[in-house]
Amino acid sequence: MSTPPDITQASLYAKREPVFNHRIDGRFRRIKWAIMALCLAVYWVTPWLRWNRGPYAPDQAVLVDLGHRRFYMFGIEIWPHEFYFVAGLLIMAGIGLFLVTSAVGRAWCGYACPQTVWTDLFQHVDRLIDGDRNARFKLYKAPWGPAKIARRLVKWSIYLAISFATGGAWIYYFADAPTLQRAFWSGTADPVAYATVATLTATTFVLGGFMREQVCIYMCPWPRIQTAMTDEKSLTVTYKDFRGEPRASVKKAQKAPGAFGDCIDCNQCVAVCPTGIDIRQGPQVGCITCALCIDACDRVMKDVGRPRGLIDYATLEDSEREKAGQPPTRHLRLIWRPRTIAYFGVWAGSGLALLFLLGTRVHTGLTVAKDRNPPYILMSDGSVRNAYTLRVRNMQGRPRAMEIAIEGLPGAAMWTDDTARADAARSLVRTVPADATQALRVYVVAPASTAKQDFAFRVQAQDEARETALSEVTFDKPQEARP
Amino acid sequence: MAEKHGADIKGRLDKATQTETVGHEWDGIEELNTPLPRWWLWTFYACIVFALGYCVVYPAWPMLSSATQGTLGWTSRGELDKDMKAAAAARAKTVAALADMPIDELPKHPELMRAAVAGGAAAFRINCVQCHGAGAAGSKGFPNLNDDDWLWGGDLATIETTLLHGIRQPGDEATRMSVMPNFGSDGLLAPAQIDAVADHVLSLSGKARRNAEGAKLFADNCAVCHGPAGKGSRQFGAPDLTDAIWLDGGSKAEVVAQIGKPHMGVMPAWNGRLDPVTIKMLAAYVHSLGGGEQTPTPEPAPQP
Ligand code: SF4
Ligand code: SF4
Numbered sequence: 001m002s003t004p005p006d007i008t009q010a011s012l013y014a015k016r017e018p019v020f021n022h023r024i025d026g027r028f029r030r031i032k033w034a035i036m037a038l039c040l041a042v043y044w045v046t047p048w049l050r051w052n053r054g055p056y057a058p059d060q061a062v063l064v065d066l067g068h069r070r071f072y073m074f075g076i077e078i079w080p081h082e083f084y085f086v087a088g089l090l091i092m093a094g095i096g097l098f099l100v101t102s103a104v105g106r107a108w109c110g111y112a113c114p115q116t117v118w119t120d121l122f123q124h125v126d127r128l129i130d131g132d133r134n135a136r137f138k139l140y141k142a143p144w145g146p147a148k149i150a151r152r153l154v155k156w157s158i159y160l161a162i163s164f165a166t167g168g169a170w171i172y173y174f175a176d177a178p179t180l181q182r183a184f185w186s187g188t189a190d191p192v193a194y195a196t197v198a199t200l201t202a203t204t205f206v207l208g209g210f211m212r213e214q215v216c217i218y219m220c221p222w223p224r225i226q227t228a229m230t231d232e233k234s235l236t237v238t239y240k241d242f243r244g245e246p247r248a249s250v251k252k253a254q255k256a257p258g259a260f261g262d263c264i265d266c267n268q269c270v271a272v273c274p275t276g277i278d279i280r281q282g283p284q285v286g287c288i289t290c291a292l293c294i295d296a297c298d299r300v301m302k303d304v305g306r307p308r309g310l311i312d313y314a315t316l317e318d319s320e321r322e323k324a325g326q327p328p329t330r331h332l333r334l335i336w337r338p339r340t341i342a343y344f345g346v347w348a349g350s351g352l353a354l355l356f357l358l359g360t361r362v363h364t365g366l367t368v369a370k371d372r373n374p375p376y377i378l379m380s381d382g383s384v385r386n387a388y389t390l391r392v393r394n395m396q397g398r399p400r401a402m403e404i405a406i407e408g409l410p411g412a413a414m415w416t417d418d419t420a421r422a423d424a425a426r427s428l429v430r431t432v433p434a435d436a437t438q439a440l441r442v443y444v445v446a447p448a449s450t451a452k453q454d455f456a457f458r459v460q461a462q463d464e465a466r467e468t469a470l471s472e473v474t475f476d477k478p479q480e481a482r483p
Numbered sequence: 484m485a486e487k488h489g490a491d492i493k494g495r496l497d498k499a500t501q502t503e504t505v506g507h508e509w510d511g512i513e514e515l516n517t518p519l520p521r522w523w524l525w526t527f528y529a530c531i532v533f534a535l536g537y538c539v540v541y542p543a544w545p546m547l548s549s550a551t552q553g554t555l556g557w558t559s560r561g562e563l564d565k566d567m568k569a570a571a572a573a574r575a576k577t578v579a580a581l582a583d584m585p586i587d588e589l590p591k592h593p594e595l596m597r598a599a600v601a602g603g604a605a606a607f608r609i610n611c612v613q614c615h616g617a618g619a620a621g622s623k624g625f626p627n628l629n630d631d632d633w634l635w636g637g638d639l640a641t642i643e644t645t646l647l648h649g650i651r652q653p654g655d656e657a658t659r660m661s662v663m664p665n666f667g668s669d670g671l672l673a674p675a676q677i678d679a680v681a682d683h684v685l686s687l688s689g690k691a692r693r694n695a696e697g698a699k700l701f702a703d704n705c706a707v708c709h710g711p712a713g714k715g716s717r718q719f720g721a722p723d724l725t726d727a728i729w730l731d732g733g734s735k736a737e738v739v740a741q742i743g744k745p746h747m748g749v750m751p752a753w754n755g756r757l758d759p760v761t762i763k764m765l766a767a768y769v770h771s772l773g774g775g776e777q778t779p780t781p782e783p784a785p786q787p
Contacts, residue, residue, distance in 0.1 A: 013518050013519050013520065013521040013523070013524040014518040014519065014520055014521060015521055016520060016521060016522070211522070214520055214522065218520055218523065371618070372618075373616075373617055373618030373620070374616075374618040374619075374620035374627075374629060377620070377627065377629040377630050377773065377774075378627075378630060378727060378728060379630055379631055379632075379727070379728075380630065380631050380632040380723065380726035380727055380728050381726065381727060382726075382727035385629075385630075385773065387629075387773055417771065417773070421631070443773050448727075
C-alpha cells in the first residue's frame with residue numbers, strides 16, 4: 001500500500017498520466033489487427049463502389065445525398081418520408097448493443113469503436129517513431145532539445161496524415177466520390193467540404209493522438225451504459241484472483257511451494273494495457289476489454305510453465321464455479337442464455353420487419369392537402385368547388401405517367417391550374433419525372449346537391465406494375481342552403 | 484448526524500478505493516478527492532474567457548435605456564437589415580423582369596409566374612385581407628376572388644387595371660365607376676314596385692315566380708346596366724343577376740334593401756400606394772385563385 005499523498009498539495013486538477021504501453025503479440029492482438037484492417041478497408045472502399053441507376057440518379061453505391069434528401073444504398077433508395085427505416089436501424093443498433101453487451105461485455109469498446117481503432121493506430125506510430133515502452137518513457141522525461149523536437153514533429157505529422165486520411169474521408173459518403181476527389185485537390189470543392197475535412201481531421205488528431213483513453217474514461221457515455229448492462233453472466237476480461245493471489249515472484253514461489261498463487265507479479269498485464277489500468281484490481285470503467293492483457297499474461301504463463309487463462313474472458317458467475325473447483329464452462333455455452341436469446345429474437349425480428357417493409361414498399365406516393373381557407377367556393381352556376389394540393393411521388397429512376405382519379409363523390413369533376421374548367425374530368429394523366437415529387441393544384445367541382453362527404457384521390461402508375469396510392473380527403477360545402 | 488470537519492479525517496485514505504478524502508463527512512459518507520483531468524479544467528477556463536470576450540464584443544449587459552453596445556457594433560436590427568437587403572438583391576432580377584413585362588405575357592414564363600404568384604400572396608396578406616379575407620373568399624359586400632364571377636372581368640390585364648385604379652376612387656380618372664340609383668330613398672320607385680322588381684330579380688335564378696309588373700319595371704329601370712336578361716355588364720361593373728352568387732345577399736329582404744338604397748363597395752386605387760411590380764404580382768395571385776379567365780396559369784414545374 002502506498003503512503004497517503006500529502007493532502008495540502010492536492011490540486012484542483014489531475015495531470016494526465018501518459019500511457020506507454022508495451023508491444024504484445026497474441027491471438028487477441030491479431031484479431032484486433034484484422035478488425036482494424038477490415039473496418040478501414042470497408043470505410044475507404046465503400047464510397048468508390050458504383051451502382052448503375054440509369055441516367056436519372058447518381059451511380060454511387062452508397063450515398064447520403066443531403067441536398068436532394070435521398071439516401072442511396074445499392075438497390076435501395078430511401079426518401080425523407082421513409083425515415084422510419086433509419087429509425088428502425090437505430091432501434092436495431094440499440095438492441096444490438098444490449099445483445100452484444102449482455103453476451104460479451106464491452107466488445108464494441110475493445111474492438112470496433114473508432115476511438116479504439118485510432119488510439120491503437122497512433123500508439124503504433126509512437127512505437128515506430130519513439131521506440132517501445134521504455135524508450136518512449138525516457139524520451140518523455142528528457143528535456144526538450146532539437147532531437148526531441150524533431151522526433152515530435154515527425155510523429156505529429158504522421159498523426160496528422162492519418163487523421164486526414166481517416167477522418168477526412170468521411171466526406172466521400174456525401175457526394176460523388178471521384179468528382180469530389182478531383183474538385184478537392186484542384187481547390188474548387190465546396191467550402192463545406194474543406195471545413196468538414198478540417199474539422200474531422202482536427203478532432204481525429206486531438207482525440208486519437210492526444211486524448212486517447214481520456215475519451216473513454218471521461219468523455220464517452222457508452223461505458224456508463226455498458227457497465228450498467230453487463231451482469232454476472234456477461235463475458236468480460238477478468239483476472240482470476242482466486243488463482244493468482246497471493247502473488248509472488250517465481251523465485252519466492254519456488255522456495256515455498258503451495259503458498260502462493262499463479263501471478264508472478266511481473267506487471268506485464270499493466271504494461272500492455274492501452275488505457276494504463278491494472279486489471280488485477282477488478283473490473284473497472286477504464287477497461288475497454290481489448291484483451292491485450294490476456295495475450296500478455298498467457299505468454300508469461302507459458303514462459304513459467306503454468307496453465308494459460310489467469311486473465312481471461314470469464315463471467316463472474318463462472319469464476320465462482322471455477323473457484324469452487326469446477327472446470328470453466330465453454331464460452332459459447334455462457335453466451336447462449338435466455339437474456340441474450342431474447343435480445344437476439346427482438347433484434348432479428350426488427351431486422352426481418354424492416355426487410356419485409358423494404359420488399360413491399362410502393363414506389364408511388366400521394367399526399368393531399370385540402371385548402372382550408374376558404375373550405376369551399378360557391379360557383380356562379382350554383383355548383384360547389386373545393387381546392388386541393390396534390391403531391392404525386394414517383395420513387396423510381398424513370399419518368400412515369402400517372403393517372404390521377406377521383407374515387408367516390410358522384411357527379412364531381414376536376415381540373416387543375418394548367419387546364420381549363422371546361423375540360424374538367426374525373427381523371428387526368430400527368431407524367432412525373434424520375435425520382436421526383438410533382439405538386440398539382442386541383443379544383444374539384446360537384447353539383448350543389450352534393451352532401452359534405454369523404455372521398456379519395458387515387459394515383460395509378462401507367463406501367464406494367466400499375467402501383468397505386470390512395471389518399472382520403474373531405475369535400476366541404478355550405479352548411480345550409482342559401483335562401 | 485453531525486457533520487465532521489477538520490484535521491482528524493482530512494487526507495485519510497478511503498478504504499475501498501485508496502483515494503484520499505477531502506475532509507468532509509456526513510453520516511459516515513465521505514467526499515473523495517477525485518480531481519478533474521487537466522484538459523477539462525482548461526476547457527472550463529477557456530469557456531470563461533470566451534464568455535468575457537463575448538460580453539465585450541457583442542451587446543450583453545442591460546443598462547437603463549439600452550444594453551452595452553459591444554465593440555463590433557453588432558445589432559439584431561442591423562442583421563435583419565442586412566438580410567432584407569440581401570433578399571431584395573436576390574429578388575432584383577425577378578423584379579426587373581416583371582417590371583418590363585406586359586402582364587398578358589406572364590403565363591408564357593412559368594418561372595416568373597410562380598414568383599409573381601408567391602409575391603402576390605405575400606402582398607395580399609398585408610394589403611387586401613382586411614376586406615377580402617385571408618383566403619380571398621370575401622364576405623357580404625366584398626367579392627369572393629376565388630370564384631368565377633367577376634364584376635369587371637377576370638383576366639390578368641383587367642384585374643391589374645382594377646388594382647391600379649380601384650373602385651369609386653375620387654381623383655383617379657381611370658377608376659372603376661359604377662353607380663346604382665337609390666330607387667327607394669330617392670323616391671324613384673314606390674315600395675310595392677321595389678317589391679315587384681325584387682321578385683323579378685329573384686325569378687331570374689328561379690327563386691321566385693315571374694311577375695309581369697316586375698319585368699316591365701326592370702326593363703325600364705335596370706336593363707340599362709344589368710342588361711335585358713339581367714346578365715350584368717362588366718362595362719359598368721353591374722353584377723350578373725342570373726347566377727348563384729349574390730354579392731350583397733340573395734334573400735328577398737337583401738335584394739329589396741339593395742334596390743331601395745344600394746350598398747356600393749369601394750376599393751383603393753393601389754397605383755402610387757404600391758409599386759407597379761407588386762400590383763402585377765397581386766393581379767397574378769388573384770388570377771391564380773381558381774377563377775382566373777382567359778390566360779390559364781402554367782403547369783408548376785416538378786419539384787426535385
Ligand atoms: S485491462 Fe486488459 S482488457 Fe482492459 S483495457 Fe487494459 S489491456 Fe485491455
Ligand atoms: S501478466 Fe499475469 S503474471 Fe504478470 S502480473 Fe499480470 S496477471 Fe500477474
